[in-house]
Amino acid sequence: MINLDMQDLNRATMKHLIKNIETGMSLSEIRRICEKFMLDNGADSFWYWNIGAFVFAGDETTVSVSGKDYQTSERIIGLNDIITVDLSPQNNNIWGDYARTIIIEDGKVIDKIENIRNSEWKQGLQMEQYLHKLLIENAAPDMTFEELYYFINDVISNHGFLNLxxxxxxxxxxxxxxxxxxxxxxxxxxxxxxxxxxxxxxxxSTPNSKYGYKLEDIYYFRKGKLEKL
Incomplete structure (x- = not known):
């Protein structure tokens, strides 16, 4: 068993999934791949409603639902598809929390945003990266959660996006x-x-779009500066 902290385990799980994901897989298969890898490599359980991987694809990526209501669909991954995966492992009550959006074009995972041909998907992922950049540049120890809420939601709205x-x-x-x-x-x-x-x-997402985007990391302050775990 690999000794990984939970956020390192999340990163390793996503790499494992990207290496093994294939056109024709169901979302349930993707969930099983993720959860098995996490349990085999350091997780003892899943902290959010005992679900290790929340998986959506295509027009389901705009769905936002509580874990208590989540059901993994049997949707099949297509040759050109968008998938969101949100991971929730824990070990001894230490959590990991991590989400990524995976783009598949011509049956292959596109590992760099600049190589994505679908302009709508590319713009969505670029916006996610921009929001995380703004967080690091602007978050301060004395900022309140409400102030961060208004700041980021204003940016989302001003750039023509919606908070889903x-x-x-x-x-x-x-x-x-x-x-x-x-x-x-x-x-x-x-x-x-x-x-x-x-x-x-x-x-x-953008108004009237079928597609949603997620990018999640854990942050903390070190000597007054925000850093990613």
Whole structure:
């Protein structure tokens, strides 16, 4: 068994999936690949409703649903497809939380955004990268979760995108009990530095589009500077 912390395990799981994903696979197969790899390599369970991988594809990528209501579909991956995968492993109550959007064109995973031919998909992933860049450049220890919520949602709107999250938030604190999480949402006056770590996971789309995009990482402050775990 590889000894990985949970976020390293997430990165390894996504690499494993990208190496093994194929046209014709169902979303349930993708979920099984991810969950087996995580359990084989350090996870003892999954912290979010006991689901290790939330998987959506095509026009399902705009769906935002609580884990208690999630059902993995039997949708089949096509030659040209978009897939979102959100991973939730834990070991001894230490969480990992990580999401990526995978693009398949002509049956192959496109590993660099600049090589994506579908301009709509490319723009969506570029926007995700831009939002994470803005987070790192602008988040400060004394900024509140509400201030971050308004700042990022204004950027999303001003660039012609929508926040798809079913609760309207952009992430949450990392804790031992999922019921203790606080969110990047309106009304949360807690400062970012009042939690040890928090996720940033904008789920976005453009108006009237069939497709959604996710990019999630965990962040924390080190000597007053925001860093990615």
């Amino acid at each position: 999250d079913f609760a309207g938030n952009l992430g949450h604190s990392i804790v031992e009990d999922k019921n203790d999480r606080i969110y990047t949402e309106k009304g949360n006056k807690a400062k970012l530095s009042e939690v040890k770590m928090f996720t940033f996971e904008p789920h976005i």
